[in-house]
Amino acid sequence: MRKQLVAWTILTSALVAVAVWTVLGPPDHAAGPHLPSRDLTASMR
Template sequence: MRKQLVAWTILTSAIVAIAVWSVLGPPDHVAGPHLPSRDLTASVR
């Protein structure tokens, strides 16, 4: 029962990840703790 639950959870999360990937496309930037706007203002200064 527990293995079935783990397998179902992994399968569901994989399907959700594929759906999000197909809708949004691959990420263009690496997510980090800083905002892109902050980098923009730093480069202007």
């Protein structure tokens, strides 16, 4: 029962990830310390 629950959770997470990837597309850049919002506020100052 427990293995089935873990497998179901992993499968569901994978499907959600694929759906989000399909809708939004791959990220333009790797997530790092420089976030676009921080760069935007820094350039506005």
